[in-house]
Amino acid sequence: MIFESLNIYLFDCINSIATQSPVLDRIAIFTAHDLNTVFICFLLFLLVLKWKTYNFLFAKTLLIVLLSLILSDLAEIFYHHPRPFEIGLGHQLIGHGPSSSFPSQHTLTITIIAFSYWLAGFKKIGVFGIFVGMVVGLSRIYVGVHFPFDIIGSFIIGLMLVVSVNYIVKELTVRIRKITSVSAYDA
Template identity: 30%
Template structure:
């Protein structure tokens, strides 16, 4: 099933120059733009302390998720779908393992953190962007759909860990916000 859905999403790649250009732009610039979205929230005029705490939580979940992915990769060294002839690649080759998707982990960690902090509108925007970025990785041929599922799971795990240990209005929280 994973291979079938992956092939179907990737089958659209190369059929329309404009669609390819848009999806390639999303896959290359989507995650940095989502990070920029979080950074810009720092200067939010409404509920500034809470939003700043949420921004830090996003950053921590983002980094923790990517770190946890590196541990998973030590045990699961999955080849990319284009290496096995499942997809055709329309961007440059990747050098690391396919599972879990770093893009899905990083972007969904941001979305889940915003949701966990009660910033629902921002979380919905981030969730839609994260989904589009993640699917773009299958479209361009670098991931299986199950790699995205693994990335979403890692994002949930990293967000849950950050929520458990990084609490708002603690001495540590106030110190971090004062430094930044």
């Protein structure tokens, strides 16, 4: 219960600023709704420019994002956390259906991309992605469609998914190399 009270308190601190400045509201709506698309377009541009550098990482990251979508849908079956506007809290600046608030898929997507690139050694893209994820997360709270713990949870889940998939890919690569080296030796 203490976590729920803290979650609501933090939501009120951020969302209470909404509707006080039309300019800030427009910026928040853009970042909550469209900043993901801008960041992904930037990564696609990098992919086209340097295909050999980014192709495997991009494919692996896309796989993790798709996995997160499936896991989010499964999580909603077992745990539905209402969005702030569903329980009469705050100001809602963008339209949204009554799906589960946890986790924030917008934030989770950016977080997965950021951690994937960061852990692959592309530190500047990773750090920039983490910054974008924080901006997107804060704006999702500001526009009234997520609670702060939805955003924090997205960061934790994103990191766990990236680390887990990286571990699985590494283990599979080692096992495949062992099998192929033994097969080549036998031939």
